[in-house]
Amino acid sequence: MTSDIRRAAVCPGSFDPVTNGHLDIISRSARIFDEVIVAVLVNQSKMGLFSIEDRIEMLGEVTKPYENVRIETFQGLLVDFCRAQDAMVVVKGLRAVSDFDYELQMAQMNIGLAGVETLFMPTNPVHSFLSSSLVKDVAKWGGDVSAHVPDTVARRLTDRLRPQ
Template sequence: MRRAVCSGSFDPVTNGHLDVFARTSRLFDEVVVGVFINESKRSLFTVDERIELLGEVTRTFGNIRIHSFRGLVVDFCREHEAGVLVRGLRAVSDFDYELKMAQMNIGLAGVETLFMPTNPLYSFVSSSLVKEVAKWGGDVSAHVPDVVNQALLKRLPAPPD
């Protein structure tokens, strides 16, 4: 079985993430989405909420499993018997960082990294940007699945006048 991992914090999951998941799910028999738990980062959604949102928006794919993890992504890959890590790239700046990580991952555990260029429709979208715009009352509905948009509207207070 050909299995790949897509990892990230997904706080929140965006349409750009979904695009990478969809394309990855066509290339591999199974995709394991790893939700990274980073205690040093203050998240808008809990890990359980992120897993629930991811489950809702990936339900139709049929070959995606979602799990949380701490520590090294290569250990997560080994745990799930995945020899490939798929990373979406939005810009050259992403490549600079991701190339170093890919080289470390192959050296640490023999895990290959597949770089997937992001669809140009989503090249500027990031979870951080979505949260910042939503925090100030901006409409992010074109950049996140509807269930995520609804969760953002419930979670974030109305912006100050």
């Protein structure tokens, strides 16, 4: 039985930078949904290591193998972005119980505000400790993060954080 209903999901985040943990969630979502919209949050009050344009470019490079993934940016409420994209599911990766506490509150608010559902996807245990902040800290001090980020991201981190 086939369905004409398009199943779209949003994977939101700052992706500063994208890690293998993010990519794991995106790729698994791409197997489940017809379309996955990777939504890069534009937070004017927070200065990231990489510009929004750089993050979009890196995400575009690392998600190229997935024909049903596209990259967009958003500001404001995630539920407004979801409605504008006609996607009523948000996919969030969970690394630990501490993630769940915060994400559950967000999920309950999103369902209450706009009927947007949240799918919690457990992170592959290989990536359970991984965060963009940790990757940046390790890279800043010259540590090797190549096992934790795609090659293009590792190169950009090295270039960005190399002492001038």
